[in-house]
Amino acid sequence: MKNLKMKSARAALDMSQQDLADAVQVSRQTINAIEKGDYNPTINLCRSICRVLGKTLDDLFWEEEK
């Protein structure tokens, strides 16, 4: 499932995938895979991403209940 919340949080800070990848020390393809929903990051990476984007885990990685 695509992670559009993370994508929009990144876009709000005017960051490219490469910028975010450099900030959390992963490859750009990993950020792309997370946003596309092809990869589920570990909790440590989730926390790193939240810290850089200034959001909480719930904001970016919690699935909305249907």
Add this chain to the structure above:
Amino acid sequence: MKNKNIMTRLTIGCCVGALAGILTQEKNIQQVAGDKEKLVLLLSTVAGVICGICLAAVAVLIIKKLGGKMDGLYREDGYDERQLAVRGLAYKAAYGTLMWYVGIISLLSEILDISWFMSFSGMWLGICLSILVFTVLCIVKDAYMSFYSNAKGILMISSFVGLINLGIGIGVILNRNPLLVDGKLSSLYINLIVGILFCITTITFLGKIIYNRKHREEDEE
């Protein structure tokens, strides 16, 4: 600076010594007989390996001067978590490939009496196949290049090694050396096998770089 000069001299010395060993191989084999022939062959093989290592060291120095970066040592911090997971799956696939290969060729030899691959070069073919599976999987899933290397360095070294081995392999074919010797794959064709491996790796890597560049803007949208 002093250490670099010493290393340069050592490298040159090893290259010269190894080359001398290889060039005199034929003469030595003619002069000796029996068990000593095997010793000479062994020493010549060692000289060849040393020569290969020295050539690789020289190639790495040249590539670094041209702006290429290669990570010669495996470092876990060179890959992120997703890449490590992909590499783990790739190692599994490569291991499986090698097991299947060994199983198939041993069955062919035992049941159908086809012993073409039960030789030194036959084993190298299996190793190269498993390495190919690993590298192609890693390249396709963007887990091949570490943080300590760049595309330039990887392309230069793999194309360099591929072209050299391919050249030697083509030379063997042009000399009309038989593919099978005593019913087994000839060891003269190892260079061709390794050359094809590195050429496929180079082409796959280049293709991936072009694909990533083309789709980078789409990924950002």
